[in-house]
Amino acid sequence: MAFFQPPKSPRTLLLTTALVCAPTLLLGPDAVAAQDQTAAPPLGDGKVVVYFLDHQFLPTEEVDLLRTEVSAIFEEAGLTLEWVIADSPRRDLHPNELRLIILPSDGTRWFHGPSNVIGIAPHDDAGTGKNCFVFYRQAIWFRQQAVFRCREAIQARTEAQIRGVEVNPFIESYAPANCGDYLPALTALIVARAAAHEMVHILLNKLDHSGGGLMRNSFDIGDWFTQDNSLFRLDANEIQQLQERLGGAPNER
């Protein structure tokens, strides 16, 4: 494959990477050609196998955080995630299997236009994709915006205090006084919620978005400064559809 040919010059490497990467991203890694028939996991028992391919080499704590958050989101739908780290079978994946691939940045920008995309779940010729991509650089960007916002709010509060005036009410909605508490875990949380969003697209073969919750079409920076998890959770309809496809007991909270 062109990937492994030694580049003649840095320029050639750039071109090769660009051209080879793109169809790979759209079609998925050898999903149809390879026929390595390993034992199929049982379906309908509410188990989802996640092949986690981390091309960003995230720190262990960040991987732990993101796995915990993604698992919690699906737990509420009665689904149990089984994580397979750094491995993926070379065969068609079953309906309860998918790949979660963390990439440093969005290599498919040429195809879908906007540059603020944090994740995609491309659909292949058969109508169902099995690869969820999350772009780490966009999560970093997202967190940085939250940092800026938090810092501005802290400055505004400090200035109001020095002047002995009330803090502008707008600042409360802009970033709460405890916004700094959210920042350390934020990158992992952003990646996790983007990942879970893309995973639902794959598991439900769902192309559209919902009005709110995890499956809305975009996340806002202000959403990160709240303990309100419902902003990033599945709605009753999505939970029902997941259970119909994958089994699993409803999880009453």
Ligand SMILES: [Zn+2]
């Ligand atoms: Zn989406």
